[in-house]
Amino acid sequence: MEQRFRVDLRGVVDLLSQHLYSSPRVYARELLQNAADAITARRALAPDADPSPEPGRVVFEIDPDGTLRVHDNGVGLTEPEVHTFLASVGRTSKRDELGFARQDFLGQFGIGLLSCFMVADTIEVVSRSVTGTPAVHWTGHADGRYTVEVDDDARPTVGTTVTLRPRPGGGHWFAPEQVADLVRAYGHLLDVEVVRHAPDTAELRLTEPQAPWEVGHDDPEVRRSALLDYGAELLGSRPMDVIDLRVPEAGLVGVGFVLPTAGAIGPGGHRVYLKRMLLSENAVGLVPEWAFFVRCVVDTSVLRPTASREGLYDDDLLSRVQESLGGQIRDWLLDLSVHHPDRLAAFLRVHHLGVKALAVRDDEMLRLVDAGLPFETSRGTMTLRAFRRGGASVLRYAETVDEFRALAAIASAVGTPLVNAGYAYDTEILERLHRIDRSVTVRRLDPGELAARLEPLPAEQEAGLATFLGVARGVLAEFGCVPLIRQFDPVTVPALYVVSRRAHEQETVARDLAEADELWSDVLSAFAEVEIDHRPELVFNWRHPLIRRITAGPPGATLRHGIEALYGQALLAGHHPLRAVDTAALNRSFLALLDRAFAGPPAGTGALPAADPPPEENP
Template sequence: MEHRFQVDLRGIVDLLSHHLYASPRVFARELVQNATDAITARREAEPDWVGGTVRIEPTADGGLRVHDDGIGLTEPQVHTFLASVGRTSKRDDLGFARQDFLGQFGIGLLSCFMVADTVEVVTRSARGGPAVRWTGYADGRYTTEVDDAARGPVGTTVTLRPRADAGHWLAADQVRDLVRDYARLLDVPVLFCPPAGEPVRLTEPQAPWEVVHADPAARREALLDYGATLLGARPMDVIDLRVPEAGLVGVGFVLPSPSTVGQGGHRVYLKRMLLSDDASKLLPEWAFFVRCVVDTSVLRPTASREALYEDDLLGAVRDGLGGQIRSWLLELSVSQPERLAAFLRVHHLGVKALAVRDDEMLRLVDSWLPFETSRGMMPLRLFRQHLAMIRYVETVDEFRSLAAIASAAGTPIVNAGYAYDAEILQRLPRLDPAIRTRRLDPGELAARLESLSPGQLAVAETFLATARTVLTELDCVPQLRQFDPVTVPALYVLGQAAREQDSVRRAVAGSDELWSEVLSAFADVNVDHRPELVFNWRHPLIRRLAGQPAGAALRNAVEALYGQALLAGHHPLRAVDSAALNRSFLALLDRAFTDPATGPDTPAEEAP
């Protein structure tokens, strides 16, 4: 036996309001959308017809009335399209191509029940027949009646009577602002008719990018002014966007301040009706410095008509728009380097993200984007002149500790501690096979520092012997070199091999017995790679310590220099390192406040 599903209209309205639509505000869009489609349908059916206006009228009882002079409905169509939940759309059954219309899902009228208890539709069809009054109620009932006197001309009037808890949605100012926001770009006149006062047109005959200006400069200024109203601040620049296969046209605004990675905030119109003012995934991830305002006639909306459906066409649009933004950047580099420099100061992160995958953008970054180097801020193309090898470090702390010393050693380095920098440096050979890049091994840098003469080494023999004894307990070896700047007394150098071995040792020290044995298997037991503490002979303190006799004071000095070098290089401290630093600090303080003649200070006697 065949049965039909029973439909609970209240349940459907609850589903719409809580799970499909983000807000009840969409009722305004659906009303204007249906009215506009009715006008479009009549224009298709009557090519010589010259009408087409939508009128929005607040009513005295707090309700809302929407008139259109579109194609209207016959009585059978009223039953078919207004009282059937789940039918695709009246546009197909009326014989018109779907792509010519705004609506796609045929549930727009139901959205009105999110703000109204009663929805009344009075309509007369352009195909003839009497006017029909349809009244729907939120509890699922509806009535129809032929009312030839209800509406003389062809068209449709929809009247909403508000729910007790939704009156604010139908307030005159609220409705006016909602309709203007949604329908601003429609080519159909939409008039807001307040109870007192002249009608106000809420739509504009042309989109801002369609307006013709006297010259390109005037057009650019007008679009920047438009962008300022949308963004709250004047954009840096405007980019014309067009993807014909998606029927997409519009503009992209370059944000005037740094933005976080992440896509959103694009204003998308579908057939000139606002789809979303916070659309995402319209641009590639790297182009997060651009906010778009576009109109499309082909891209598919989601069922709620509040976002774009992710499909192959949207992916192609994303690639196409990304290519146009990329071309804009390349054009700036050729014809307007000052504007490019200003842009890079603000949005270098997005450009670097693109350079990681695009050779032309890599070339732009190489030529124009300043990098932090031991020679100062400069583009990579300038930095690498007269260098056989570009050496870089991958952390900011490592660069800060090594930059001055690397320059003094004749090994300039690049700070690749920021996002995408290391990947960009590794890709540079794609521009020219002669370019060679390599991460700097600090052990290699230490070997380039100037050695001491035999006489200097003889003077420092006792100091070096004490340093070896102290540092052996800390898994480190001493070196004595002379280098600039003289303000650095000691440098902690962790070469690549030592870094790997040190990582294993730290892991072993922090693991239980079983895991310690497993991790120990990864350690190279045949070669002893340990960090180096390089003392700077040019520093007055080191030369002074070299003349001191062996003893506790010299041991404490070595421990203090070791701890200070770790801290200066932002290296992590192990428990043994912290203990050595604390021990030396307290011992040196104690020695500083001890009188050699009387011994440690004792508390003074209280005054009588």
């Protein structure tokens, strides 16, 4: 047997207040929305159906006892329409039954009026239809009951009045200043006159004649300055620049403000109006993620809202809007590079990260980065284009900041200029340079190749260091490292720890093999079987005076501790991770060398330390 669902209205109201709407404050938006839609519906009527329409007007009237009445001169409702639309959850007076196009209206879901039950226990609606039928008085209660009566004297003119009386403890929602703030926040851009009447105060208009981006100026710079002032009111600080935005497909128009300070990467919140009614102050998904330096203020007539009317519905149209706005922001950046280089430089100082993110996928922005964004290199800070003009046939880069800092000076000394690609998007940008410059070859620096280019000692001189190298080989075997002696600049570097790419891969496989269980151990062992054993190298710099003194010393504990100390210092200087065995060796060598440096006669022998020499007298 077919049955109908029974709806517990209190449960529905609780669902709205706890899970759909973010705050009871939305009651003001829904009242304003219904009034504005009623006025839109009356405007849409043919002249013979409504021969003398009045200018749209909505009045929020607050009585001395706190009662709120909202009057509009919209299309009104007949008695059958009251039963159909006010007493049916999920139906809306903007549906096609009234004969109007759905996209002309703000509301879509038929649940807006129920939001008033979050601030009042009873809703009274008095409405007179433009069709000339008698006025209707509808009263709805939060427990699901409602009454309807025809009362031709209840309202003499066409339109609707909604009356709310605050529930206990909710009077603050109907305070005159609170009502004014809520209505102004949601509807200040509506193209109808909205006013507030309150006891002992003059009538207060709550809507503006034009949106800020609609105000025309003969001088573009004057308009830009006015929009920047508007942006300062919204953001709390004056934006760097303003971008006009327009997507006709979505009926979207507005502006984007370029933030004056660097912000976190991510989908920043935007102010979105739907048919000039505020939809959200923190909408996401409007622009691509790389455009996190822009905050938009836009009005749209086509994009769909979510059921709560506090966000945008994620559909194909929103994706196309995002793509279009991203293109407009990109065009603005390119225009800066051509016509306003000073503003571009100021922008790049703050928002270089967003530009680099765009350059990863856009060739035009890649050209902008190549020509205008400074990179850290072994020759100093310069643009990539200027770096290539130095004559290097191959552009080599260090993948991490630590690697660059450890190798930049040495790479420059051996004629291998180096770019620091250790920051966000740098590696991807360098790898894409061939798309705009076919002559460039980009390659990641292999520290092993760098070590191979360091100048070796003459064969007979290196043969004389066989004893030292033998001791070093024995000491470094514990750390999986081999010693080399080379001469290189800068002379301030006594030793350099170098891990070639192949050595790094071999070391990674060995570590994984040691930590793997029996099943994966058999799989990884196939990768561990290599014909050549590649190990990290500790390269001693023969040009450093300390290295010459150490190599001339006799074998023994002091030499071993010295080699361990140089090994640990090279790890730290190169920002390499320290294993437990490395930390133990560093501590052992440090304490042993300190002990030797401060060695003296045993305690209790009575020996006195030598006195400090007397200070020299001034001549």
